[in-house]
Amino acid sequence: MRPATVFLLSALIIGSLEAKPNIKNFFSKHFFKDVYGTIDANIKVGDAGKPLILTDLIQQDQIDEAQAAAEVKLDAFLGVKSYAGYFRVDEIYDSNLFFWFFPSQSNFEKDPVIVWLQGGPGAPSELGLFGEIGPFDIIGDKLVLRNTSWTTSSSILFIDQPAGTGFSFTNGGYAQNQTKVGDDLYEAIYQFFQLFPVLQSNDFFVAGESYGGKYVPALGYTILKKNPTGEIKINLKGLAIGNGLTDPKHQYKFADYLLQLGLVDDKERDMLKEIENQVAEKIDNEDWLEASKLIDDEFDAIDSTADLADIHNYLVNYSDFDDFDTDELGDFLRREDIRKAIHVGNTPFQKDGNVYANLQADIPKSVAPLVAELLEHYRILVYNGQLDTVVPYSTTVEYLQNLDFVSAEEYKNAERRKWRYGSDVAGYIKSAGNLTEVLVRNAGHLVPADQPEWALDLINKFMTNNL
Known part of the structure; x- marks a missing residue:
């Protein structure tokens, strides 16, 4: 992707995969806004067949057959080996999570396994796959290899979650809290290690960004609690959270920061602080939905005052998006041959806004206590981009x-x-016990x-405990 293309990954603006938005509006939409209404749930993709649900084969111990069925075979993927399909995680609601797994390009049987959790809530993992850490980049209607993929030294598991995100689907079993998120993810991870028993003893890491600041601790905590009674012991070694929303009461404080950047003046800062005080009050009173609505109000206020082209990086200008094509990923995932190859069949991609709607009241809630408990057992990397x-x-x-x-x-x-990469200062590190905090x-x-x-350097050094 061209440099501007990475901003397709805005954790919530999935509508761009279904229709061409105005570029300015696309990138000024806010992080936790529900804008899923633009998505067409009835995309015409030809006849790609039915989705491949592997759970029954796994339960019948037909592991070789399940692996063979899940293998992705298509020249478009440039010879990169991968497996894709669905894990059923909730029988009552027929909830099925789509996964796409890329074995390490180095030593598959020994290298660590990372599960990558996109944010949102409601952002599909294909964003991280094609725009950040996967083995491919999209140029026009073709794939090119990415030499900075995390698959160069680790096996990466991408999952569309919670149920109803991306290619994952459910009959009403939407997560409304992080307990449900953790339970469904644990079930998927457990089936993954049944499907690939050779990897059960490998180091396992949970990583994610943005709203993944909740998903990552939720899964880690569920593994911590369920491992003692599980037949398969998931070999969790650590968690990595990038620019993650974890503790909203302390993290929804933009006013002074924006003033220091010169993006608002004193009067505008005071207006934002008033909203932030109201958010904190609603959180203290556990009025979660009202707190979430006030958070939306603050992002609206920031948009109207600072008018940032991209709230995810304050140095980006509108002119940086002149040649940006928001349809590339959507067009690619609509293709009949691609859908057949990754075994999603005719499953609609991101049908509606139910994932966001069901988790809207979860947005102001903190999972900091989970992080605190996890730090007693596992190493945790918390990294943040400087310009966010x-x-x-x-x-x-x-x-x-x-x-x-x-x-x-x-x-x-x-x-x-200082953390150096070659001659560059890539960032700054603080460490305490199992916690490593990094500014990038x-x-x-x-x-x-x-x-x-x-x-890539950061995640590799973290996994080898070399930061």
Whole structure:
């Protein structure tokens, strides 16, 4: 993708995959706004058949047959080996999560396995696959290989989740909280390791960005609680959260930050602070839906005052999008041969806004207590792009400064270290116990898209405990 194309990954603006929006409106839409109404649920894709649900084969212990059925075979994928299909995660609601798995290009049987969780709520994992960390980039209607893919040294599992996101589907079983998110994801991960038993002893990491700041801890916590009784012990070693929303009360504080950047003046700052105070009050009173609506109001206010071309990176201009084609990914995923190859059949892509609507009241809720407990057992990387105005670095630090975990005092007094990549200072690191906090320079909300080489270096060093 061209440099501007990475901003297709805006965690919520999935409508762009279905219709061409006005570029300015597309990129000024807000992070937690429900704009799914533009999606056409009845896209004509020819006859790509039925989706491949692997759960029955797995339960019948027909593992070889399931692997063979899931293998993706199409010249368009440039010889890159992958597997795709569905795991049924809820029998009552017939909830099925779509996955696309890419074995490591180095040592498949020994390299770590990473599950990547996109944000949203409601953003499909294909955004991270094609725009950030997967083995491919899209140029026009063709794929090209990405030399900074995380698959160079790890196996990567992409999952469309929660149910109803992307190619995943459900008959009303939408998640309304992170407990349901964690339960469904755990079921998918458990079936994945049944499907690939050779990987059960490999190091396993959960990674994600944006609203993944909730998904990642939710899955990690569910693994922590269910591992003792599970026949398969998931070998979780760590979690990585990029520009993640985890603790909204401490992270929805944009006013002073935007004033310091010169993007608002004193009067506008005071107006934003008033909204933020109202959000905090609603959170304290557990009035979740009203808090969520006020959050939308604040993003509206930021848009009308700062008029940023892309709220995910405040240095981007509208003119940077002149040659941007928002249809490339959508066109690719509509193709009949692609749909057959990845075994989604005629399943509509992102049918409606039910995922967002059902999680809207979840947006203001904190999962910081889960992070605190997880830090007693696993290493956690929290990284932030320097240029993000959706989840600013300063607000991530505030949440971590208020996190009640075993190494809290050590973190508050930790020395900041430089992280170098070649001759460049890629960022700055603080470590305390199992927590590693990193600021990534010259990156916005989507660090692997803005700084792909640095992001690859960061995740590899984290997994090998070498930061």
